[in-house]
Amino acid sequence: MTAPAVRLDAVTKVYGSGENRVTALQEVGVDLATGTFTAVMGPSGSGKSTFLHCAAGLDRPTSGSVRLGDTELSSLSDNELTVVRRDRIGFVFQAYNLLSSLTVEDNVSLPLRLAGREIDRDWIARVAGSVGLGEHLRRRPAQLSGGQQQRVAIARALVTQPDAVFADEPTGALDTRTGRQVLELLRRIVDDSGQTVIMVTHDPVAASFADRVLFLADGRLTGVMEAPTAELVADRMTKLGAW
Structure with a gap:
């Protein structure tokens, strides 16, 4: 059996201590298979961003383990983790960065440099x-539309041929039509290139x-939906108290 691209095993993340203690993730375990496209959803404060940051090695879990392929991220030193993030993980931000x-x-070539x-x-x-x-290599970000800038960010995330690409609200700053084009691009990357x-x-x-x-609520994984449709997802989110 091929190891999943990413595996979270009983991941808990706690911020603060005493009265200020907040449990952002609680005993979350899931395998993210290689060559698949996974969406993570939940109400505000459900732990979505913490999930993404722990899975991508940007934050360390308080307990539990995160594996990228065969590499246990939790056991790496800060320097080793920096190398793994740089060489084996792509990240796409809402604000392009x-x-x-x-x-x-x-x-695009910055991670290689x-x-x-x-x-x-x-x-x-x-x-x-x-x-x-392909026709915009010499342009600067200010000369591009928002959708084109997000495409640059996606290309930058892909240039190292990473084990997995993590995207944090990649269409949040885009209009509906442009956002759909970016989503179609992510879908094609998975289907044509086997990217995760x-x-x-x-x-x-x-x-x-x-x-x-994957649906999160109060830091817990509350459900998984295969072959989602917008209508089914919206219905499930309503039941989670999202809206």
Whole structure:
């Protein structure tokens, strides 16, 4: 059996102590299979962002374990974890987080530069082309639309050929039409390239692009929906008290 791309085993995350103690995740366990698209949903304060940060190695769980492939993230030193995040994890933010002074080409290649790896311009062009930016390599973020900027962020997340791509509300700053194009792109990355994508979203339509949806409430995993539709997801979210 192939190991899942990401595995969370009894992950609990507590912030603060004493009266200020907040349990953001409680005993969450799930396998995220390689080559699948998973959406994570839940009401505000349900633990979605904490889930994403723990799964991506951006935050350490208080207890439990997180594995990226065969690598146990919880046992790594800070330096080792930094290397894993840089080389094996892609992250797409709602706010793009592009460097305004750099061209599209330089923004996409930034993870490789930070890792001290050789820059293969043909590879950068291929990755940019795969997200529809092949003709914009010399432009800067200010010369691009919001949807194009998010495509740059996705290309940057893909350039290291990571084990998994984590997306935090990737369509939250986009209009409906542009957001749909970004979701179709993420779907295609999974279907055509076998990439693993884990996306936090509050939008049932966005979640319907995924293979399955994980539902969180009060820091606990409360359910999983396979082959989701926007209508079924919205109905489930209503039952979670989201709206």
